[in-house]
Amino acid sequence: MNLIEAMDDQNLFAAWFKGATWNAWRAILKAAFAIPMSAEEIAFFRSVADRDPPAERVQELWIVAGRRGGKDSIASVIASHAAALFLDSGQLRPGERALAMCLATDRDQAKIVLNYCRAYFTDIPLLQGMVERETAYGFELSNKIDIAVSTSNFRAVRGRPVLCAILDEVAFWRDDNSATPDEEVYRAIKPGLATMPGSMIIGISSPYRKTGLLHKKYKDHYGKPGKVLVIQAPTALLNPTIDPEIIAAALAEDPAAARAEWLAEFRDDISAFVSAEAVDACTSPSVLERSRVQGINYAAFVDPSGGSSDSMTLAIGHSQFSEDKKRSIAVLDAVREIRAPFSPEDAVAEFAALLKSYGIRTVRGDRYAAEWVTEAFKKAGIEYRPADLSKSEIYRDFLPRLNSAEVDLLDNPRLISQLLSLERRTARGGRDSIDHPPGGKDDLANAVAGALVYLTSARHRPAGMQFGTWGTAVTANNPKPLFPEGEKIKPGHYVGWN
Structure with missing residues (x-):
């Protein structure tokens, strides 16, 4: 029984897919599984795929669709149909079990599809007897298939044969320890599919910016023949029951965001702030920290937090x-990071001890938090100076230094991930802002960019730093030139401050 027959069978999934409102999805699924199509269905399919229907079942199905278009419902029925009809004919070793898995940025998101799948095996009499055991992340079936959820972490998906993998809302995956969790998970899944005939990857998401795995699949395969099928369809086309006034209101309020969320268009107003190549060129491999060297003047930047979330x-x-x-x-x-929850006073004391170990008595930091943090650092023996640059301005000044390889970074995965996830957003008036993506973090990136920008910014040169006739740098406490003898210093360059 093919998937469409199962969706239309009153004893299986028909109760969840009643009426003509699901016809658009039926046409897409018929094409993906090489099921005969009517002339009307073929015409519709061409409108959302810009190609002829595949001649054989595809290996990957990527659906770029608007919100509330039924993506999770379709992903769940694909996974449940594949799991329920699986028969082991020698693909699995003795004791081995295969996975039908849903991956998302967190388990709560992934459980949306899992709960749909569980409902089928709970409410459909023909499938009820297949569930042998509930687990922490899903349930086990009697035919050696586990239906489970997992986070978008490549380590969590290795080592198991995979019958079906759903990459849910893949355009929004975030991982503090990986700059490209979507691509890493995809590469980790591929070997698990190799030994399972009929296995499939389903990437399903609303679009976001023009980077990442979803956009790469769209760019490489949309409108092109092959075993990778990419669909792009707005919400109203997939779900004709949606109230058009909701979409119209969203478009009036924020056109760029609404065109992505409801019209399934990748955003032009958001771009990657830095390139992986630039960050890699400025990173010292395997260097996690550098000890203090006597005679060098160090500077620091802190991104404070109240301790509850950031x-x-x-x-x-x-x-x-x-x-x-x-x-x-x-x-x-x-670099140091103290993750929430924590005591702000204890965090300041820890940072103050590290600052003093590098001979630092003054630290700059984010200006919005200056009121409470100034007093806390003063009690710890450190002067706190609020930055006169905003976060976006710091990132703006950091970018040319990074691109010209005028910074030397530590090999810190969380820092690198945060730098690569930074986004440049262009507002309607044309003004740019730079920040982390929705649900992301940039606490480490902000502190690092602040420290390195203020180190190399002439307009923020501290009192006591002087320049000789030929640019020889001296300090009030150390009249000895800090630069090699005979060197001319470019205007604005200096070594550091006490």
Whole structure:
């Protein structure tokens, strides 16, 4: 029994897919599974795929669709149909079980599809007897298939044969320890599909910015023949019951966001802030921290937090000449992150101890938190100076330094992930803002960018830093030149401050 027959069978899934409102999805699924189609269905399919229907069942189905279009319902019935009809004919080793899995940015999101699947095996008499055991992340069937959820972490999906993998809302996956969790999970899943005939990957999501796995699949396969099928369809086309006034109101309020969420169009107003190549070129492999060196002046930047939700972070660095002695390089020496929940007083005390170990008595930091944090650092023996640049301005000034390789970063996965996830957003008036994506974090990135920007910014040169006639840098406490003898210093370059 093919998937469409199962969806129309009163003894199986028909109760969940009644009426003509599901006809658009039926046409898409017929094409994906190479089921005969009517002329009307073929015409509709071409309108959302920009290609002829596949001649054989596809191996990957990627659905770029608007919100409330029925994506999760369709993903669940594909997975449940595949799991229920699976017969082991030698694909599995003795004792081995295969997975029908749903992956999302967190388990709560993934459980949406899991709960749909559970309802089928709970409410359909023909399927009820197949459930042998409930587990923490799903349930086990009598035919050696486990239906389970997992997070978008490539380590969680290795080692198991995979019958069906649903990548739910894949355009919005976030992982503090990975810059590209969608691509890493995809690569980790592929070997598990290799030994399971008829296995399939279903990527299903509303679109977001023009980066990541979903956009790559769209760019490489939309409108092109092959075993990878990409669908792009607005909400109203997939779910004709949606109130058009809801979509119209959203378009009037925020056109760019609404066109992505309801019309299934990738956003033009959001772009990646930095490139992976630029970050990689500025990262010292395997260097996790640099110890204090006597004679070097260090500076620091802190991103405070009240301790309830965001992390509190600290970055320490210094400035030095490049190997060719022609440029000043801002070097990152140490980073610290204290994750919520925590005591702000304890966090300040910990940071103050580290600052003093690098000879630092003054720290700059985010200005919005200055009122409470200034007093806390003062009690710990550190002067706190609120930054006169906003976060977006700090990132703006950080970018050219990064792109010109004038910074030297530590090999910190969370820092790298946060830098690569930063987004540049263009508002209606044309003004850019730079920030983390929805649901993301940038506490480490903010502290690091702040430390390195202020290290190399002439307009924020602290009192006591002087320049000789030929640009020889001296400090009030150390009249000895800090640069190599005979070197001329470009205007605005300096070593650091006490």
